[in-house]
Amino acid sequence: MRLGADHVRVQVPATSANLGPGFDSLGLALGHHDHLEVRTIDSDEVRVDVVGEGAGEVPSDERHLVVRSLRRGLDHVGAPRTGLHLSCTNRIPHGRGMGSSAAAVVSGLLAARGLLEDPASLDDATVLALATELEGHPDNAAPAIYGGATVAWTSGGAARAARLEVHPDVETTVVVPVVRLATSTARGVLPSVVPHVDAAFTAGRAALLVHALASDPSLLLDATEDRLHQGYRSSVMTSTWELVERLRERGEAATVSGAGPTVLVMGRRQDRARLDAVLDEILAGSSGWAVLHPEIDRSGATVDRL
Secondary structure, eight states: OOBOOSEEEEEEEEEEEOTTTOTTTEEEEEEEEEEEEEEEESSSOEEEEEEETTTTTSOSSTTSHHHHHHHHHHHHTTOOOOEEEEEEEEOSOTTSSSOHHHHHHHHHHHHHHHHBSSGGGGOHHHHHHHHHHHHSSSTTHHHHHHOSEEEEEEETTEEEEEEEOOOTTEEEEEEEESSOOOHHHHHHTSOSOOOHHHHHHHHHHHHHHHHHHHTOGGGHHHHTOOSSSHHHHGGGOHHHHHHHHHHHHTTOEEEEOTTSSSEEEEEEGGGHHHHHHHHHHHTTTOOSEEEEOOOBOSSOOEEEEO
C-alpha cells in the first residue's frame, strides 16, 4: 500500500464510558476535542509537538501513543514507514476518565487512514479492531470513532460496535476535578465476582439506559443506577463518589465518567437551569472542579487531507 498524502488533520472527541450500568460496553462521544496535524518528511526523524494537556509530560518521539497508533495503522496495510512531524493540540484532560488515551489511539489510526492512497483500507471496523488491540477494550474507542452513543462488545475475539441515535433532548455536563486517577488504580479495586442479584439489577438498568438515551430521557435517573463498579471504586475517588451521590439525591442522573474521577451528568435540555443551580450549591466555594457543558458529538472522529 502506497501513501497518497503528506499532510492531514484529525479531530477526535472526548468520550465517557460506562454511563453507570453499561460497564465496559456503553460509551458517549462529547463535543470536547483533541486536534492533530501530521506531516510526513523525507528523513527518519519523528518529532511530536504538544500544546495543552500533556505538554512537557508525554514523549516527543516514537514512544508517543499517537505515533505508535499511526505506525500500527500503516503497518496493518503494509504501507512504508516515513519520518513524521506531529502537532498535537490537546483539550481532553488526561487521567480524568474522558477517554484521552482512546482519543490518542483513534487520532493516530485516523491519521494513518488519511495518509494512505486507499483510505478505505482502514475503514471504521478496522480502526475499531486496531484501537481495541492497543487499548484493551472498545468502550471509549467506539464512540470516538462513530460519534453519538455506542454499544461495544467483542465476538470471537473481534471488537464490534453499534451506534445509537441519542434523543435530541439529551445533553451532558461533566464536572472535572483537578486531581488525576490512573485507570489501573480504578480497575484494581474491582472484585473478581459480584452477587448475582447485583449483576441482574445492573443488566436491567443497562437495557433501560439504551431506551432512555434513544427514546425517553425522563428515565435517565433510574437508568443510570449501577451496582457493578462505581460503589467499589469509591475508596479511590471519595470526592467523586460523594458528588455523584449528592447529585443523584437531588434527582440528577450523575455517574462516574469512565474510570473517573470526572463526574458525568446526563439530563434534558429543559432541566439545565435546575442542574446549574444544584451544582452551584454543592460546589460553592470549591476551586477543585471545572464544570463543562459539551454537546454530544454525533459525528465522531474526522480526518482531512491538507
